[in-house]
Amino acid sequence: MTSILIVEDDPLQAEALKLQLVDCGYQFAALVRSGEEAVEQAQALCPDVVLMDIMLAGKIDGIDAAQKIRDCCDIPVLYLTAYADEAFFQRAQVTEPYAYLLKPSTPREIQLAIEIALYRHRMESMAHATLEQAVAERTLQLEQARQRITGILESTTDAFVALDTDWRYTYVNQRAGALFGRKPEELVGKHIWTEFPEAVGQPFYHAYHQAMAEQMPIELEEYYPPWERWFEHRVFPAQEGLSIFFHDITERKQAEQQIQRQMTMLQALYFGAHKLSESVDYAGIAKSVTRLCVEVLGVQLAWLGRAEADGCVSLLAQYPVENAYPRRITVRWDESPQGQGATGRAIRQGAPVFSTDLSADMSFSPWHDMALKEGFRSSAAFPLISRGQAFGSLNLYSPTPNYFTSGRIELFQALADQAAAALVNITLYDEVRAYVTQLEQRVAERTADLAATNQELEAFSYSVAHDLRAPLRAMQGFAQALEEDYGNSLDPRGREYIGRIVTAAERMGTLIQDLLSYSQLTRAEIQLSPVSLAAAVKVALAQLDSEIGKTGARITAIPALPEVMGHAPTLAQIISNLLSNAIKFVPSGIQPQVRILTEDRGERVCLWIEDNGIGISPEHQSRIFRVFERLHGIETYPGTGIGLAIVHKGAERMGGEAGVESETGKGSRFWVELDKPPTTEKP
Structure with missing residues (x-):
């Protein structure tokens, strides 16, 4: 078994390296921390390899x-x-090292370096023997080393190739051959850039040359257009x-x-809702939507059109x-030639209409030359719908062909729905205000009574106009009204569908609220101060009083829970989320048992919340703190998949972890x- 002498003055790194070598099947000869000890132990133990730290x-x-x-040993x-300074390289080259590995190196990298070093060492030793013995031993050792290295390289899950300094393949494993669509033996000896000329100039082409020139390992992830695939490369020079x-x-x-894309959609919709809420008139909403599409979502031009009764837009x-383009074109939504473009069809059909390449789209002929002159290469129109009827469209243009992918279409239609709801709401708001003004003018003697009524009506209208989740609440309200007013007229399946709509709306409302909480927690400025854990636990228990009673x-x-440095509302929310999960994720028929305790960790306090729930398998424990990560179906254990993300982010914002x-x-x-x-020191 190969014996290794480790020379490392950092005890932790030395121990970790020792374990890695043992796991790779090597024998640990000794561990020393100084150069003098290294020389002494090398002479005494004669190890097969010396792994040497420089500093x-x-x-x-x-x-x-x-x-x-x-000078004294053939080892x-x-x-x-961890040092990659050029001066170290220059000095190190004098000693003719067998490899130069940068920390941290993986076990596989270290193993390969050791095997290659042993192989090279054996080759050099054999040169000093007699010619016949050298030939026989070299042949045997070469074959053994080849088989061993081949076994390692063929067993790896990665594709692997080796290139010489003339850019010719010296080894290609089977997995690499499969990716290339070539037999490995056919590539050995061939020039890489001759075999794959389309790769010249690609990012990894430059990375290979950089690694060869600088003798530095390089890792990169790049898209390879000829194959339309992404690849991760790890390049190790020698x-x-x-x-x-x-x-x-x-x-x-x-x-x-x-x-x-999903995060961009959510952020854009949130930002769009916020911008719409800032507009208090019809024109302001329309301007906010078009500006958002250009400045945030990246289109070249956006305009909002309204379908008029005479067929014009x-x-x-x-x-x-x-x-000037929107003002120079004539667009209609009827069956006339000017109504056959994306805008007219979107309004008539009540569905998005888009053109992936305007230069080839014959339906765009009335505006073809003008659009191309403006630099537009793709366009899309998204209907503004109220009560099932389109009353306008959101029209977008991009200089990029095929810009409107399925994800972007979904995003822009959601934004158009928000805009439609806001425009309808502001119209209702204006109508209500006009009606109130008319009543005030006609019934002057009842001014006092009408003032109170108008104030309530204005407050209601303002709420409707500024409700960021108007479409969702409208869906929920209409479903509940349908259930209450016409439930008895529906069959069981109809009532079931209404119940599903209400449940889905409530679930989406909770999801949006959790997302807002997470977003606010991410961006809000948090001032840390001493906070009582006992007080935070008390607040959390009060918030969960109903849930605790039900379960x-x-x-x-x-x-006597101690104090910590934190933010009281955030800490209470973290504890509330953890207690809620502890109560929720319990097998059916089992009473939830939860313990809250703390542990002193020197300059820190660790708060523990223990439960008797279903547990979490180790491979899933790192996932559960991510946004939208759920391990169970919502039918089994309800929730949004954001609660633990809030816990993780809240702890992070307070400077903690x-x-x-858990075990299943x-x-x-x-x-x-x-x-x-x-602590305050006493005088």
């Missing part, structure tokens, strides 16, 4: 120690250090060339992009206002660690 305590550093070992030395690990990460990237607002949960807390210890079926122990308040 060491003592009179000589790792480079000087490596030189002495090279390969590998540098393993004097012989490059060792390259890579694998397809397209699915991961697509998932990340989908999450980003009138311009309500546009952004940028200096663009019969038993919650106990240790007396949050986590969980054995309950969970959630913890929040925060700083202690500063």
Whole structure:
């Protein structure tokens, strides 16, 4: 078994390196912390390999120690250090090291470096033997090393290739061959840029050259257009060339992009609702929507049109206002030629209509030349709908062909729905105000009575106009009204559908509220001060009083809970979320049992909340603190998947941490660690 001498003056790193080597099947010879000890132990133990840190305590550093070992012993030395300074490289080259690994290095990287070093060392040793013996031993050892390295490289989940300094393949594993669509043996000896000329100039082409030139490991994730795939590359240079690990990460990237699109949609809708709430007139709402589409969502031009009774589409607002295109075109929503574009069809059909390439879209012919001159290459129209009838459209233009993807169409239609609801509400608001004014003028003698009524009516109208979730509340209100007024006239399935609508609306309302809470927690300025954990627990229990009563949960807390540095509302919300989960995620028929206790951790206090619930398997414990992460169906355990994200973010904003210890079926122990308040020294 290969024996390794570790030279490392950091005890933690030395111990970690020892465990990695043992896990890789190597024998641990000794661990020393200075250059003098390294030379002494190398002479005494004669290990197979020396892993040498450069910066060491003592009179000589790792480079000087490596030189002495090279002078007196025939032992390969590998540098393993966090220092990548050019001066170190220049000094280290004199000692002819077998490898130079940068911390942190993975076990696989260290193993490969050791095996390659052993292989190289064996080759050098064999050169000193007789020619016949050298040939026989070299042949045997080469085959053994080849099989061993081949086994390692073929067993890895990554594709792997090795290149020499002339950019020719010296090794290609089976997984790489499968990605290339070529047999590995056919590529060995071939020039990479000749075999794949389309790769020249791509980001990883430059990364390979940089790694070769600078002899520095490089990692990168890049999209490869010729294959329309994403790849992660890990490039490790050596004097012989490059060792390259890579694998397809397209699915991961697509998932990340989908999450980003969803977050962008939610943020845009929230921002749009906020902007709409700031507008108190019809024109103001229209201007806010078009400006949002350009400045936040990235289109080139946006204009809002209203369908008039005579078939024309009138311009309500546009952004940028200096663009003359919306004022120069004639658009209708009837069956005339001017009504066959995206705007007219969207209003007639009540559904989004888009053009992926205006240069080839014949339906756009009345405005074709003018649109191309403005630089537009794709367009879309989204209907403004009220009570099932389109009364206008949101019209967008982009300089990019195929800009309106399915995700963007969904986003813009949601924004158009928000705008439609706001415009309808402000119209109702204006109508109510006009009616109130008329009544005041006609019935002067009842001014006193009407004043109170008008005040209530204005307050109601203001609430309607500024309700950020008007579409959601309208859906919920209409469903409840239908159930109350016509429930007896519906069959069981109809009443079931109404119940589902109400439940879905309530669930979405809770989700929006949690998202707002998370967003506010992320952006709000938090001032930390000493906060009583006992007081925060009391507030949380009061908030959950109804839930505790329904479940019969038993919650106990240790007396004299200490103070921590925190933000009282945020801390109370964290505890409330953790207690709510502890009560909720319990097997059916089991009384929830919850314990609240603390642990002194020096300068910090750790708050523990323990339960007797269903528990969480280890592989899922890091996921549950992310937004929208749910381990169970909403039918089994209701919730939004945001509560623990709020816990994690709240602890982070207060300068602390949050986590969980759990096993499936054995309950969970959630913890929040925060700083202690500063102590006041007595004179």
